[in-house]
Amino acid sequence: MPDLLSLVVQQTINGVYLGCLYVMVALGLTLIYGVMNQINFAHADFVTVGAFVALFTMTRLATKMLGMPEVAGYLLSIVFALGAGALLGLAVNAAVFAPLRDRGDELRPLIATIGVSVLLENGQLALFGPIPYQFDSPLAKETLRFGKIFFSLQNVLVVAVSAAAVAALYAFLKFTFLGKALRAVSQDRETSGLMGINQSFLIGLTIVIASALAGMGGALLGPGLVLDPFAGATVIVKAFAIVIIGGFGNLAGTILAGILVGIIEAFTIQYLGAGLIDLVVFVLLLTMLVVKPTGLIAERREENV
Template sequence: MTATIVAQQAINGIVLGSLYVLVALGLTLIYGVLVQINFAHADFVTLGAFAAYFVMHALGGQYLLGIVAALLVGAALGWAINITVFAPLRRKGNELLPLIATIGVSVMLQNAMLAWFGPVPYAFETPYSQKVFRVAGTFFTLQSVIIIAVSATTIALLYAFMKFTFLGKALRAVAQDRETAGLMGINPNTLIMLTIVISSALAGMGGAMLAPVLVLTPFAGASVIVKAFAIVIIGGFGNVEGTILAGLLVGLIESFTTQYLDPGLIDIVVFGLLLLMLAFRPTGLISERREENV
């Protein structure tokens, strides 16, 4: 019986954790390549969720197409924030301005969504939430299977892209030494654009799969992003492998805290861990490679 409960909570934790990983990876990629933080990332999550919601309903329950729509909306938002905020401010050479500007973008997007979608929470029911499987005493929905499959595939593709393709290696080169990457014939601005587009697409996609779990309001992303920041710090800023590990860890902590302690204690446990990490291992979980960005 206890083994079943542990297995059940492990599944729940991994489902939640893989969504956190999608959102946190975007933050960590942008930090790794640009040494910048995109505060509007949270709103890209929310907009991805709304895009998935509306596309799914317009197409009569095609949730998977909703996920694709969220990915595209996220990518478009990333492209837009790069040409309006990151690229022009980078030319000015000030490091603080982009950070402040993304806070501005975030406030703007939240209020725009409030105006369009209203403050009343949307019930995001996918056709897969009701399909329940039972395996060896544990329950899971088709929705969780989709979440795990889509997240795992996305993360694996991203990893392979970074590790094995010319463009992925160029992206890591830009993260490690932007000027020298330019000397290789790599246009750093193109790769920075690519990084922001990928990161934002991940955010949108994460939103599409988080929304059925959370309460979908214009502020849905904001509640996730704080945890995503904690994950990025626990994993080591800019460290992709650390972020994946930390995301899953936080997901598991949440589900086991819910089971054995109290759901109200989740944030206390997660942020307690964050404080401990900052105090004793500020470079993150995988600290042998602490200087590697991306």
């Protein structure tokens, strides 16, 4: 295989891997937006919390106390991170979104969650200190090789888990009664309320699902992050960009945009340097806002642009 081609294939694979990670984070943001037109600014900090929970589950609980093999410990830590995300989602819903809902003010919940984000980041700073943690996934050591193209079992795991998560989410929304109710709420909140749908429950459920995805994303993304208390800040920036590029509230658009941003990031690292990633992503975002503010796949709602 010629060098350039294998390079392109390799970077595309890296990009899809990154994209899958971002999709897990961005999907939650877009889900919440679709159902209640709100942004959880602390969403990416749930990723950091998830990563820390996973790290400590793996290194302290699973391998040391329970004597599990490393790989099993890592898989268990993914489950714990998912649970931690779900709990955070419950908390932020109870503390912020539920009390502020239906006040007709779209900025107040956003500002409150900015406060939650600052609180979480600095709370973790108090607990874990400013020095980045080493989070080694046992699967990252196992590499597969096809000609000049390499990837690790970690890459395979991430792509598989996020594909499974997307499939499960799709099936839930499409085929279950609750999923149908959720779609009804996101289409028209008032009317769905008149039809006897319990909105508070469904909105809470959405936030819990979204946050669980973020927590799980933390366990998967953790090994690739500079894992310090502020790691979420670098993720949220890309997650916002993805959500806007994809079209706020649109799941398919978010997935597409997530993969796209992942691939762009991989090629930016290859050709321009890692320092310029945020710059490139945000220039893309601002261009998108000028050219096609409704995102790649336009939703019906346009009142924000």
